[in-house]
Amino acid sequence: MSELHTPGESGIIHYWKIAPGEDAWQWEDCRENGFIAVGWDEMGDVSRLGKSEFESKRMALDSRYEGWNKVGLEQLWKFAHIKEGDRIVANRGTTDVLGIGTIVGPYYFVHDKDFGHRLPVKWEEIKPGKVSERGWRRTLIELDREKFERIYNAIVSPPPGENGYSKSYWVFQSNPKYYDLAGAINELTEITWAVNQYKKQIHAGGRVYLWESGKDAGILAVATVLSDPDYISDDDKDKKFIRSGEKFSEKGLQVSLHIDFVLPERIMRKDMLDHPVLRSLEVITFPNATNFAVTKEQARILNELIFALKRPIYSITQCAEDTGFDLATLERWVRAIKRKGQAVLYGPPGTGKTYLAEHLAKHLIGGEDGFEDLVQFHPAYAYEDFIQGIRPVSDENGGLKYPLVPGRFLEFCEMARSRRGTCVLIIDEIKRANLSQVFGELMYLLEYRERDTHLAGGGTLQIPENVLIIGTMNTADRSIALVDHALRRRFAFLRLQPNHDVLRKYHQNTDFSVEGLIGVLRRLNIQISDSHYEVGISFFLREDLAEEIEDIWKMEIEPYLDEYFFDRPEKAEDFWWDKVGREILA
Structure with a gap:
């Protein structure tokens, strides 16, 4: 990333408290339509007035309107000159914070509306909170950064004990002389990290920004802390990225990290030095450490920088071209996913369900700052893994403690709230887990997406509007008929069958002629005589199929047929390689 956006012409972020009308009567309109407003409508549009012209107009109107005075009207002048990038706290009286947002454009005036002096605002998704600010009696007050951060932290962070955990933010630093961070995050999904401070x-549950020092110092990835600090055994997968065994010989406290997002281009330290908030990051002001605390406001800005990176546009036409699926079918499925909010791609083995889910997700997030993530369900997967649950960890005295930790879905939703674009969660093999147990309260929210609900372990959950869910289900593993009615009602079900045109398209530019293979697959699926168990085409989507086809057939297709035709072995034998190989290769 070559440069960072510096808010305002002066490069300084200002912070403001603004009341949306007496007793916040206009707040719902402000929140829903993305603005903040003040009164004194009789002044009209002040965007083109100089200060002397403004004062002349004010003095002419002072005597006509009771309660007007220079101090009051000075608030309108300040309001009209608030800059893009400035931060806003919307309040009701001296005790309620209703919203926090960022100015995203210049002042404008609406002639036919009450409180027509307006500023466009991107409001954050937060719940109202309580403060005690006796001085908040005027409409507009400028706040210093420290006060804003205290308010922001108090509102955004759950109070201790409400959820059992409090969200924290950190920078973890590595030295490229000793550890290949770039290599690790591009190959591994989990790594361990030393904890020397804090x-x-x-x-x-904490969020970590992974930082590499050196001449190209900066942030490379975002991760989630999976465990409290403990003495963790070495992971052989992690060892290959260690460049100095001597540096890592002393074993101390470590944590496990899940790599959530790898930046396509690192955020450089040199670019942060000019940012009014990020230049005070601990890793910049005191870099000789491993672990650094990050304030909530710093984390918010980092999230905006990291997740504002727009994904390339991936059209549905290109999706059809790449997957081989019919364009009209894909368009219909995309409409269903958007309408319902969640869908399941189901079909027999080898029909490309996961492959298609990933391409549909790529299309849905294209052109915006959204992201996709994939989680695979299995019989041991539980509510505690997906939503939230307590996890035993060792403390520094050798005892056990049991913090409440957010699961993959809560983490996904939190990241999605920091984006404007669509975010897609792919749940692979969705029916291999006990969905009623794993989803818990989520079953209710999938049907009533605009609502929130209390979680069993504390706190609340609401699915962000920009979150879509795509599941995949192998019908040979568990038939669609076994899907309970509650789940069927909440998801759109999109059926995939073996599509031989996809196979033809894939091998247009390889040296393998697929017509013989397609003929055998058609006869085989007629013998199977059950659409839930048909043999699909993804086994054969390989550029080197000519060299691998015999091994694939003997080691993957034949064992599947032996299992399916266990009571009719002669039918399986009819499709052994020795009998069909010549036809396939013809």
């Missing part, structure tokens, strides 16, 4: 403050 040993009592770092806990499971």
